[in-house]
Amino acid sequence: GGGDNGGDTYKVGVDTTYPPFEFQEGGDYKGIDIDLINAIAEDQGFNIELKPMDFGGIIPAIQADQLDVAIAGMSITDDRKKKVDFSDPYFDAGLTLVVSKDNNDITKPEDLKGKVVAVKNGTTGADKAQELKDEVGIKEIRQFNDSPSMFQEVSNGNADVLIEDYPVIAYAIKSKDLGLKTVGDRLNGDQYGIAVKKGENQELLKMINEGLQNLRDNGKYDEIINTYLEGE
Numbered sequence: 001g002g003g004d005n006g007g008d009t010y011k012v013g014v015d016t017t018y019p020p021f022e023f024q025e026g027g028d029y030k031g032i033d034i035d036l037i038n039a040i041a042e043d044q045g046f047n048i049e050l051k052p053m054d055f056g057g058i059i060p061a062i063q064a065d066q067l068d069v070a071i072a073g074m075s076i077t078d079d080r081k082k083k084v085d086f087s088d089p090y091f092d093a094g095l096t097l098v099v100s101k102d103n104n105d106i107t108k109p110e111d112l113k114g115k116v117v118a119v120k121n122g123t124t125g126a127d128k129a130q131e132l133k134d135e136v137g138i139k140e141i142r143q144f145n146d147s148p149s150m151f152q153e154v155s156n157g158n159a160d161v162l163i164e165d166y167p168v169i170a171y172a173i174k175s176k177d178l179g180l181k182t183v184g185d186r187l188n189g190d191q192y193g194i195a196v197k198k199g200e201n202q203e204l205l206k207m208i209n210e211g212l213q214n215l216r217d218n219g220k221y222d223e224i225i226n227t228y229l230e231g232e
């Protein structure tokens, strides 16, 4: 990456901080999403300009033509399909409950009754909390703009539980002593997709899907995943 791949330049929305999918190291953006979109761009002969932003702002920014593409650990959902077009899936994920290491009274969704839940704006985790609020009676849902702030809220005891994508929280717990643990079964299973503006970007979507397939065929996809998730 880094060089000119020829072709058009597309603005690519990424989450501000969402390791192992996107994070900053020494001023550079790294991660599975960053490497994938760079490799797709190189394969298909276009250029990208990264636009890190709060996850909750990404779909609105696509709709407002401020972004051409988003790759942000974004789960493909029926609701989002009404607003954007998705590429073929590129990663399997799903939500989990996360509590403080010494918390033993939350192991399943029903245990959220009367609890304070931290979520990140605009995410499937936030949607799940809303759903559980009606189902089991959550006391309060606190919204954060980025995952580290949400983790912090449970680490420091201000919230009882948070909801996050399993691969992301598992990676965070492994890399840092957050005082957190995942509990219970996955709350759902979903898949990440790369998003473009709905209905108007079929050519770009085709390049993205072709690039993704080429990376799967030539081993580059596995190489990227293994760079960040070796041994998992």
Ligand code: GLN
Pocket (backbone or CB within 6 Å): 015, 018, 055, 072, 073, 074, 075, 076, 093, 120, 122, 123, 124, 125, 165
């Ligand atoms: N996969 C989740 C979603 O799509 C979370 C994404 C994120 O926080 N970057 O809502």
